[in-house]
Amino acid sequence: MDRNLNSSTIKPHELVANLEVLRGKIARKPTNYTPQKDFPRSIYDSLSKYTPTSHVNLILVGSDLFRELFLWPFPFFVLSFSASKYWLWTAAFPSVIWLYMRMWVVSLKRPSAGDAMVNPAAAKIIDEAMVKLVRLSCGKLFRRWKSTDILSGHQQELDEIRAVYLNGYWYPCITAIFPLLDHICRKLLKTENLRKGVGQINKVFQDANICLESLRPGAGAWDFAKKSGANAQDLSDKDLRLVGVALESFLHFAGAYYGHATSDQDARALNRHAVLHGQRDRVWTREDASRLLLFLxxxxxLIPVFEILLASEPQE
Incomplete structure (x- = not known):
């Protein structure tokens, strides 16, 4: 058997070092104030273009609310909707809405077995809105995906995934996306071991003792400092900005989608283990397919970010 197939592609200490390299590549606030005319339109842009903390906090709030209350990955592709100085109102519009509606959302919760549970009516509204967003953006998303080098040999799969999604065949859509996710992961990890998948990225972070909270930027960095006893100003000065929001979101959903399915999971939870092992008491829906497309x-x-983090050789 090829030893390379079973070898670890990156060690915990390498990930820790690469994380510091990534922090060093992220654009920071200029020492002298100058009016900003060029704003980041993607996660990659945020490596070279400074993102104001107020903007980061709004997107962080939006990501938290979509994830915690409604189990949706934040649609980071909306950052590309505007290049003007008013990009916050267009790119981060969902975050702004939920910031002011947070009390309303919380008021819709009702207790269930000692835990707060989101009112199904509120969840349905969000589900319908997110599905509509994905469907309306479908053409743009698939064109961009087909243009990426990492999926250059998977044009047929992408065309067929789009076709079954638009025609409402949710289970075939879901089962076709998971292999693509694992393929991307193996490319990033530089391995041909078919037993390596998205869950391996989570394992690398766990082995390096890097918790999700430590990746949070802006106000999240200050909250983590209070809990961990670290210096809040130091954490804030070298936080991961928008990259941190996206990376935390990815690792959270990767853990949920690739973890072992359990009977006490939220009924809305999407899980690869349950899909591939034919869980019988679960009907796969348009929401599941849309969530997985957003995760893809x-x-x-995040490919440019993972290329830095998962490099097995030190980067400058």
């Missing part, structure tokens, strides 16, 4: 997009958006 998030992984592709």
């Amino acid at each position: 997009d998030l992984m592709l958006i």
Whole structure:
């Protein structure tokens, strides 16, 4: 058996070192104030273009609310909707809405077995809105995905995934996306071992003792400092900005989608283990397919970040 197939592609200490390299590549606030005319339109842009903390915090709030209350990855592709100084109102519009509606959303919760549960009516509204967003953006998303080098040999799969999605065949769509996600992961990890998948990225972070909270930028960095006893100003000065929001979101959903399915999971939870092992008491829906498409997009958006983090040789 090829030893390369079973070898670890990156060690925990390498990931820790690469994380510091990534922090060093992210654009920071200029020492002298100058009016900003060029704003980041993608996660990759945020490596070279400074993102104001107020903008980062709004997107962080939006990501938290979509994830915690409604189990949706934040649609980071909306950052590309505007290049003007008013990009916050167009790119981060969902975050702005939820910032002001947070009390309303919380008021829709009702207790269930000692835990707060989102009112199904509120969840349905969000589900319908997110599905509509994905469907309306479908053409743009698939064109961008087909243009990426990492999926250059998978044009047929992408065309067929789009076709079954638009025609409402949710289960075939879901089962076709998971192999693509694992393919991307193996490319990033530089391995041909078919047992390596998206869950391996989570394992690397766990082995390096890097918790999700430590990746949070802006206000999230200050909250983590209070809990961990670290210096809040130091964490804030070298936080990961928009990259941190996207990376935390990716690792959270990767853990949920690739973790072992359990009977006490939220009924809305999407899980690869349950899909591939034919869980019988679960009907796969348009929401599941749309969530997974957003997760695929998030992984592709983060490729430049993972190329830094998962490099097995030190980068400058």
